[in-house]
Amino acid sequence: MTALNLPPAVLPFCRAGLLLAALSLAGCGLGSRLPTVTYIAAGANTDQRLDAEMREDYRQHLGLLQDAFRQLYPGTTFQLGLYPEDQIIPAIVRRSNAGLDPDLLYINGDTALQLLQAGLVAPYPTDPGLEKLFHPETLARLRNADGQLAGLPVLVQTQISCFDRRQLPEAPRTLEELLRISAAGKAIGLTVDPVNLLWTAGSLGTLPALQRTLRGQPLSPADRQAIQRWLSWLQAANVQQRITFFASQPEADAEFLAGGVAWIPCRSTALPMLRRRLGARLGVAPLPDGPDHPASAVNRLRVMALGRHSSEAGRQRAIAFSRFNVNPLAQRTLTIGSQTVLPANRFVSVPVQSSQVLETLNTAAAQGLEANQLVASMHSTDPRMPELKALITRVVFNETSAAAGSDRLVQILRRTR
Amino acid sequence: MKELLLEVLGWLGYLERFPVLLQLLISLALLTLSRLARQRRWLGRLPSLAYPGVGLSLLALSCLLLWAMGQPHGLALLLGELWLGWFGLSLLHRLLVGRLPTTTLHQLESRLLRPGYLLMATLVLISELDNLHDVAVIPLGTLFGITLSIEKAFLALLVFYLVLVGCGPPAAGLAWLLQRAVGMSDGSRKATELMLRYIVVGLGLVGVAAHLGVNTTALIAVAGGLSVGLGFGVKEVFSNFVSGLWLLFEGSVRPGEVLMIDGDPCEVRRLGLRATLLWRDRDNAELLIPNQTFFTEATTTYTASDRLRRSQVNVGAAYRHEPARVIELLETTARTVPHVLSEPAPKALLLSYGDYAINYGLRFWITNPMNNVSICSAVNQAIWQAFQQQGIEIPFPQQVEYQMVGPPQTQQPNLGPH
Known part of the structure; x- marks a missing residue:
């Protein structure tokens, strides 16, 4: 092989030319050889620690769908990036500015709507046939003022109660039972996080008062009493x-x-x-209802939204994958395979008879219907959340009375962002 | 590890996007052109530092243009910022030249600043493509029964590297304080500094193992495995390491000591883990000698108990000069030469009666063994001057040549007048 005898002055130009040519080829000529990757960014619950275990859970969860999808679109690979839900918006802003945003975002519905309103995700293409699969009110929560859809609903994550069967043969069904078993010596754990504690507001019948407060509607003395009752219960x-x-x-x-x-x-x-650690000791049940009202579980509608800067092929893959996920077979696979989520497709029935977990999730979904409106109008990343948490902490630890706490709560909720 | 590789390879898929490719092309083209322009001085009298500035300005303009067109520009902007940071490092270099010793500056840049910057740039780029925290929890494999994630491995390596590189100045400072407090010698200070570094690195290693969650049973197993390994494969390395530690404690080979190596005085510059670095004045060579050499072989040192060296020059004087006068002159002369100690006083001796001269030896003491050759030269010159002034002859052997004639029996001694 003979070497090219180039004059030294030409060599730098050749090197630069080769580099540019290589990059161009990487993007154009070799385009077909690049991995056909669909980038998915998933928002993880902020109240769960992002670790290897959670990453593996998400991979397995999406893996159920990906394997089936690859049978239709062989060669497609998926790259999953997990972000805590409260950090995903700044991350998408940054990545979108660089053109490196994901093809698909697997996030909460309200986050998707925020991203659509900020122009950070592409509106989901209108397809009346597809939209028929979901409850109209579900889709309405995902539309912006122009009627554009922020994402395609895929499934519902619910809030339930977990108990240790070794200590507790049966979970409490009501708040009274909860207090009774604690009085009998069983340890109960709650958190001061407002989102995780909202279910008690439902059980105590405070939810309508909170909703009226949030909407800025006038409060009756009964509403104020309801709020105070909720805080007093927490204190007690x-x-x-x-x-x-x-x-x-x-x-x-x-x-x-x-x-x-x-x-x-x-x-x-x-x-x-929890299953991995506790095995058969883990019991699940719906959250305890109140004497007259159901618990208001905070459920999350998970949607798939489209990134703005996908390539043409990437966009097609993203749409195909999201549509694939809502077909009845995939929805059923997800629901039964994971036993952690419920289908968003209203035509997919949940086999509650065959699984106590699915029955619990189904009950939790029904419990959460009332709280949906409130949760949608106050996102978990709302700047008022830390204030609410601080207030609840003070009330719970009796540094603020329930009466003063309820006044302060109204003030915080009434304040616009 | 497979998961990590797949993750990294997966990022190549972004090249499928035209805006990403465009930003990369603009950034890399401007970077390359800026380098070429600087090498070939395309902009005439412009100082070389101005070229990256021009390239960066053009990149900023390109970003502005992309922004105005509603195109993604964040990647180009980020690459520009990273380029600016790198350029800032070269400006810092210019600022520090002259303020820091060359070796210190080189070490600071090559071991801390540049690797640190490259690492930071890599992390920033990864965070553009993925969630850094999410990538960090990718498991790499299992080590001694613990699952090693990227975060753990990365932090462990980073901490160990920083301890290794960064413990020098604090150890030197502490050793200096100890020297001031206890009054130890410079050699002892350097030995203390090295020992402190070993201790900090050792503690760092243990800390890293604890961070990784390595349990003591695993460590014992490692120690057992190592001992077998030491017995076979890395015997020499371990032997050198232990010899180095021993020599430090013993104090016979410490930085600053002067040892005779192959007849030449050499100064110990650094006692390393494996080998000792010595400096030879004769040819400014640096010798790297395995520690166990000093441990197993006899070595001559001039600095074990003090740094004085007794030196000697030899000279011949003609038979006609009285030895007592010559001896006195030699001793007086030696005292006038700089760096020759007056106490112990120089001593001249009549060594022997030679074929053509009486041989004298002049012994004198110097404080720095490394200066022996230059001081001997100065003494020899002074002797020549003194003998010249006093009319003392330095004789040299003379040869008389005569021609052989044959046959041998006809050969007559050449006794005739010359």
Whole structure:
């Protein structure tokens, strides 16, 4: 082989030319050889720790769908990036500016709507046939003022209660039972996080008052009493020797795993991790209702939204994958395979007879209907959330009276962002 | 590890996007052109530092243009910022030249600043493509029963590297304080500094193992495995390491000591883990000698108990000069030469009666063994001057040549007048 004898002056130009040519080829000529990757950014619950275990759970969860999808679109690979839900918006802003945003975002519905309003995700293409698969009110929550859809609903994650069967043969069905079993010596864990504690507001009949407060509607004395009743119950609960208020859900989970508490409210997405650690000891049940009202579980509608800067082929893959995920077979596979989520497709029935977990999730979904409106109007990343958490902490630890606390709560909720 | 590789390879898929490719092309083209322009001085009298500035300005303009067109520009902007940071490092270099010793500056840049910057740039780029925290929890494999994630491995390596590189100045400072407090010698200070570094690195290693969650049973297993390995494969390395530590404690080979290596005085510059670095004045060579050499072989040192060296020059004087006068002159002369100690006093001796001269030896003491050759030269010159002034002859052997004639029996001694 003979070497090219180029004059030294030409060599730098050749090097630069080769580099540019290589890059151009990488993008154009070799385009077909690049991995056909669909980038997915998933928002993880902020009250769960992002670790290898959670990453694996998400991979398995999406893996159920990806394997089936590859049978239709062979060669497609998926790259999953997990972000805590409260950090995903700044991350998408940054990545979108660089043109490196994901093809698909697997996030909460309200986050998707925020991203659409900020122009950070592309509106989901209109398809009346596809939209028929979902409840109209579900889709309405995902539309912006122009009627554009922020994302395609895929499934529902629910809030339930988890208990240790070794300590507690049966979960409490009502708040009274909850207090009774704690009085009988069983340790109960709650958190001061407003989102995780909202279910008690439903059980105590405070939810309508909170909704009216949030909407800025005038409050009746009964509404104020309802809010005060809720805060008083929290205060009274903390006085119980065997009820512990934790600062965050991970702390409550850790204590539950260690056997320190027998019962905690938990997210359905935490079930795989809890199952791995506790095995058959893990029991799940709907959250305890109140004397007259159901618990208001905070459920999350998970949607698939489209990134703005996908390539043409990438966009097609993203749409195909999201549509594939809502077909009845995929929805059923997800629901039965993971036992942590419910289908968003209203025509897919949940086999509640065959699984107690799915029955619990189904009940939790029904419990959460009333709270949906409130949760949609106050996102978990709302700047008022830290203030609410601080207020609840002060009330729970009796540094602020329930009466003063309820006034302050109204002030915080009435303040516009 | 497979998961990590797949993750990294997966990022190549972004090249499928035209805006990403465009930003990369603009950034890399401007970077390359800026380098070429600087090498070939395309902009005439412009100082070389101005070229990256021009390239960066053009990149900023390109970003502005992309922004105005509603196109993604964040990647080009980020690459520009990273380029600016790198350029800033070269400006810092210019600022520090002259303020820091060359070796220190080189070490600071090559071991801390540039690797640190490249690492930071890599992390920033990864965070553009993925969630850094999510990538960090990717498991790499299992080590001694613990699952090693990227985060753990990365932090462990980073901490160990920083301890290794960064413990020098604090150890030197502490050793200096100890020297001031206890009054130890410079050699002892350097030995203390090295020992402190070993201790900090050792503690760092243990800390890293604890961070990784390595349990003591695993460590014992490693120690057992190592001992077998030491017995076979890395015997020499371990032997050198232990010899180095021993020599430090013993104090016979410490930085600053002067040892005779192959007849030449050499100064110990650094006692390393494996080998000792010595400096030879004769040819400014640096010798890297395995530590166990000093441990197993006899070595001559001039600095074990003090740094004085007794030197000697030899000279011949003609038979006609009285030895007492010559001896006195030699001693007086030696005292006038700089760096020759007056106490112990120089001593001249009549060594022998030679074929053509009486041989004298002049012994004198110097403080720095490394200066022996230059001081001997100065003494020899002074002797020549003194003998010249006093009319003392330095004789040299003379040869008388005569021609052989044959046959041998006809050969007559050449006794005739010359």
